[in-house]
Amino acid sequence: MSTVSAPRLLITGAGSGLGRAMALAWSARGARVLVADIAEAPAQETVALCTAAGAAEAHYLKLDVTHEADFVAAAAWVQAHWSGLDILVNNAGVAGGGTVDGISETDWEWIININLLGVARGCRVFTPLFKQQQAGQFVNIASMAGLLNPPGMASYNVSKAGVVALSETLTSELSPWNIRTLVVCPSYFQTNLDSSLRTHDPAMKAALSKLLTSSDITADDIAAGIVAAVDSHASLYLPHEKARAAWQMKQQHPEAFAAEMQAQARKQAAAKGRS
Numbered sequence: 001m002s003t004v005s006a007p008r009l010l011i012t013g014a015g016s017g018l019g020r021a022m023a024l025a026w027s028a029r030g031a032r033v034l035v036a037d038i039a040e041a042p043a044q045e046t047v048a049l050c051t052a053a054g055a056a057e058a059h060y061l062k063l064d065v066t067h068e069a070d071f072v073a074a075a076a077w078v079q080a081h082w083s084g085l086d087i088l089v090n091n092a093g094v095a096g097g098g099t100v101d102g103i104s105e106t107d108w109e110w111i112i113n114i115n116l117l118g119v120a121r122g123c124r125v126f127t128p129l130f131k132q133q134q135a136g137q138f139v140n141i142a143s144m145a146g147l148l149n150p151p152g153m154a155s156y157n158v159s160k161a162g163v164v165a166l167s168e169t170l171t172s173e174l175s176p177w178n179i180r181t182l183v184v185c186p187s188y189f190q191t192n193l194d195s196s197l198r199t200h201d202p203a204m205k206a207a208l209s210k211l212l213t214s215s216d217i218t219a220d221d222i223a224a225g226i227v228a229a230v231d232s233h234a235s236l237y238l239p240h241e242k243a244r245a246a247w248q249m250k251q252q253h254p255e256a257f258a259a260e261m262q263a264q265a266r267k268q269a270a271a272k273g274r275s
C-alpha cells in the first residue's frame with residue numbers, strides 16, 4: 001500500500017448497496033475512492049456521501065464491467081491521478097434465477113458476463129499494475145450461493161462459484177508479487193439487487209425481495225467486516241453466521257447437506273403445483 005492513512009480504492013457498482021457501503025466505510029478512514037458504476041446519478045450521490053464521511057478524495061468514473069476498455073481507462077485514471085492503486089473491489093453484480101430448463105441462453109450469457117467475467121476483467125486489467133507495484137489487493141464479491149448452490153438459481157450460483165474459483169486461484173498465483181485476493185461470500189441482505197433480477201418465473205421477484213429483507217445484518221455491517229478482513233489479510237470472508245454454519249455442514253456432512261437442498265427443491269416444486 002502506498003500510505004496506510006489514505007489507501008487508493010476503485011469500487012465497481014459503488015452507486016448502490018454493498019458497493020456504496022464499502023465506499024463509505026473506507027471513506028471514514030480517509031481513503032481516496034473512485035466510485036465506478038454504469039448508473040451515474042446514484043454513483044454521484046455516493047461520491048457526495050463519501051466526501052461527507054471523510055474521504056480524502058472521491059470521484060465518479062463511468063465503468064461498465066462488461067467493457068474491458070472501461071477497466072483499461074480506469075487503470076489509466078488511477079495511474080495519472082494517484083500514481084497507482086491499492087485496492088480494487090470487484091463488486092458490481094446482478095441477480096438471476098429460475099429453473100434450469102427455464103433460464104434462457106441469453107440470460108445465462110448476461111449474468112456470466114457481468115457477475116463472473118466482470119470480475120475476471122477487473123483482475124486481468126489491474127494485475128500488471130499490481131505486479132509492477134509489487135503490491136495490491138483484490139476484493140471480489142461472490143456469494144454464499146457460489147459455495148452452497150441452492151436449487152432454483154443455477155445461473156447465479158455458477159457465476160458466483162466462478163468468482164470463488166478465480167479468487168482462490170489468484171490468492172496463490174499472485175502471492176509472489178505480494179498481491180492479495182479476498183473473496184467475500186455474503187448470504188442475503190437488503191440492497192437494490194432485486195431490481196436487477198432477470199427470471200422467467202413471475203413469483204421469483206417477490207421471493208427474492210422477501211429474502212433480502214430477512215437478513216439479520218446490513219450492508220454497512222458487511223462493509224465493516226470486509227474492511228477488517230482486508231486489514232487481517234484474510235482470503236475468504238463469510239459475513240453471515242447462519243451461512244457459516246451451513247458451509248461447515250456441507251463440508252463435514254455433504255450427504256445431509258444434499259438432503260436438505262433436495263427438501264428445499266421439493267418445497268419449491270410443490271409451491272408450483274408439481275409435487
Ligand SMILES: NC(=O)c1ccc[n+]([C@@H]2O[C@H](COP(=O)([O-])OP(=O)(O)OC[C@H]3O[C@@H](n4cnc5c(N)ncnc54)[C@H](O)[C@@H]3O)[C@@H](O)[C@H]2O)c1
Binds near residue numbers: 018063094144188196
Ligand atoms: N444483496 C444480497 O443479498 C447479496 C448477497 C450476496 C452477494 N451479493 C453481491 O453483492 C454485490 C453488490 O450487489 P448489491 O446487493 O449491493 O446490489 P445493488 O443492485 O444494490 O448494487 C449493484 C450495483 O452494481 C451496478 N451495476 C450493475 N451492472 C453493472 C455493470 N455492468 N457495470 C457496472 N456496474 C454495474 C448497479 O448499477 C448497482 O449500483 C453483487 O455482486 C451481488 O451479487 C449481494
